[in-house]
Amino acid sequence: MELAVKVAAAGLISVVCVVLIKKHSPELALLLGTAAAAAICFAALPQVRAVWELWDSFARSAGLSSAVMTPVAKCVALGLITRLCSDLCKDSGSSSIATAVEIVGCVSALLAASPLMTMLLEMMGGLI
Amino acid sequence: MRWFAVVLLCLQVLSQAALADGEMAEDIGLPELQSAIPDEAAEIYGDLTPDTDGWEDRLDALWEYVLSHSGSVLKQGIKSAVAIVTILLLCSAAGSISGGKTPDFVPLGGALGIAAVASGDVSAFVGLGEKTLRTLQDFATILLPCIAAASAAAGNVSAGSAGYAATALFMDILITLCSAVIMPLIYIYIAAVTARAALGTDALSAAVSLTKWMCVTVMTALVTVFTAYLSITGAVASGSDAAVAKLAKSAISAALPVVGGIVSGAAGTVVAGASMLRAGVGVFGMLVVLAVCAGPFLTLCIHYLIYKGVAALGMGLADSRLGQLIDGIGTAFGMVLGLVGCGAIMLFFALLSGMKAVSPL
Numbered sequence A: 001m002e003l004a005v006k007v008a009a010a011g012l013i014s015v016v017c018v019v020l021i022k023k024h025s026p027e028l029a030l031l032l033g034t035a036a037a038a039a040i041c042f043a044a045l046p047q048v049r050a051v052w053e054l055w056d057s058f059a060r061s062a063g064l065s066s067a068v069m070t071p072v073a074k075c076v077a078l079g080l081i082t083r084l085c086s087d088l089c090k091d092s093g094s095s096s097i098a099t100a101v102e103i104v105g106c107v108s109a110l111l112a113a114s115p116l117m118t119m120l121l122e123m124m125g126g127l128i
Numbered sequence B: 001m002r003w004f005a006v007v008l009l010c011l012q013v014l015s016q017a018a019l020a021d022g023e024m025a026e027d028i029g030l031p032e033l034q035s036a037i038p039d040e041a042a043e044i045y046g047d048l049t050p051d052t053d054g055w056e057d058r059l060d061a062l063w064e065y066v067l068s069h070s071g072s073v074l075k076q077g078i079k080s081a082v083a084i085v086t087i088l089l090l091c092s093a094a095g096s097i098s099g100g101k102t103p104d105f106v107p108l109g110g111a112l113g114i115a116a117v118a119s120g121d122v123s124a125f126v127g128l129g130e131k132t133l134r135t136l137q138d139f140a141t142i143l144l145p146c147i148a149a150a151s152a153a154a155g156n157v158s159a160g161s162a163g164y165a166a167t168a169l170f171m172d173i174l175i176t177l178c179s180a181v182i183m184p185l186i187y188i189y190i191a192a193v194t195a196r197a198a199l200g201t202d203a204l205s206a207a208v209s210l211t212k213w214m215c216v217t218v219m220t221a222l223v224t225v226f227t228a229y230l231s232i233t234g235a236v237a238s239g240s241d242a243a244v245a246k247l248a249k250s251a252i253s254a255a256l257p258v259v260g261g262i263v264s265g266a267a268g269t270v271v272a273g274a275s276m277l278r279a280g281v282g283v284f285g286m287l288v289v290l291a292v293c294a295g296p297f298l299t300l301c302i303h304y305l306i307y308k309g310v311a312a313l314g315m316g317l318a319d320s321r322l323g324q325l326i327d328g329i330g331t332a333f334g335m336v337l338g339l340v341g342c343g344a345i346m347l348f349f350a351l352l353s354g355m356k357a358v359s360p361l
Helices: A002-024 A026-043 A045-061 A065-092 A095-127 B002-027 B030-035 B039-045 B056-095 B105-153 B157-199 B202-255 B259-317 B318-354
Strands: none
Touching: A002 A026, A026 A045, A026 A065, A045 B056, A045 B157, A065 A095, A065 B056, A065 B105, A065 B259, A095 B105, A095 B157, B030 B105, B030 B259, B039 B056, B039 B259, B056 B105, B056 B259, B056 B318, B105 B157, B105 B259, B157 B202, B157 B318, B202 B318, B259 B318
């Protein structure tokens, strides 16, 4: 609760600053916006870790092995990071960079999910 | 002297009729049948004998087995369901965080994770289905000659052998189709369902529908053709058996004016004994088939229902692609269930057909 209020306040102040600076120096505004987003994400790290530990214990009690859980979690994390970066790029008017970020995110997710693909292909090959 | 010979002949015929039951049991192979009981049936019934007595108690024992095993199977199914729901929740949380605009590779990771979790169940249950069919076929190779021999002893020579030949042939076809066509089709179906969910494209929907249709059609066609073949050959053969028996009875009565009636009466007693044996073998066979299929049916049914339930949950909770994937895996379990059901139904029909053949004398 406390963190959410702090983050909301920081976000609001950052937006006001970005809007004020943008008229005079768009580059600085972009830098400020990116820094604000990074700071907000960094502030939420302990909460994210707590949520992840809770999730991990839930998965372990469900009998879900880390070989399955880790690639899925990586895909989800990559999805969130890619979306955030892509939106930042689009806000600054660089849609080509946003597309590049999305492509790299997709490739990284495929790489992260490759152990699962290998596992499934091996299983199918063994069964057929 | 003449009357003495007639009395001797009658005594011999009657004593043969009385001894026939015991010898006939050996002749039709009951000891081999009893020793061929599959482990599943021995575990449920203990000492099972081929007779019609106490079949209600056997069914009670089967019901007890089903009840006692359903708990552990349910537990196993719920474990898989919880693992799948965990992945669904993770993907759903990602969707909620990003306002429902997650990149396409998040459901891809979820789909692969769900497929990996379900892969254990898939390989176990498909193997279970195949093993059950093989057990049924192995048992059928001993049971069917028995019931055919009992039918022949009861006067249904053609009907018994026709039923045996048809069932043996169709069971063989089913097993061959199972390993050469249906099982690969089920694997292709699962692969297509997984790929459709991972890639998020409807282009594979046609392949999914086609493989499912092919599986269902092959199984339905096989059972339909078998039933039709068994009904037609059974009706034709029973009619010819009845005609032959009637002719033989008339010939004996006409050839031996005094003793002919007694001989045909004694033959009737032998036929009645054989009919009882045939009914016993039939009931025995049905109980064994039920016992062999009970465990796989229970496991597959419970998992089928659990996967369908989780699929319904997944449709609303996360991306509908993931729900469709879980639903497809549940359908694959349904297909394996259908395959085992085909084998069981074919044996049941064969046994019923053998048992219901009308005694011609």
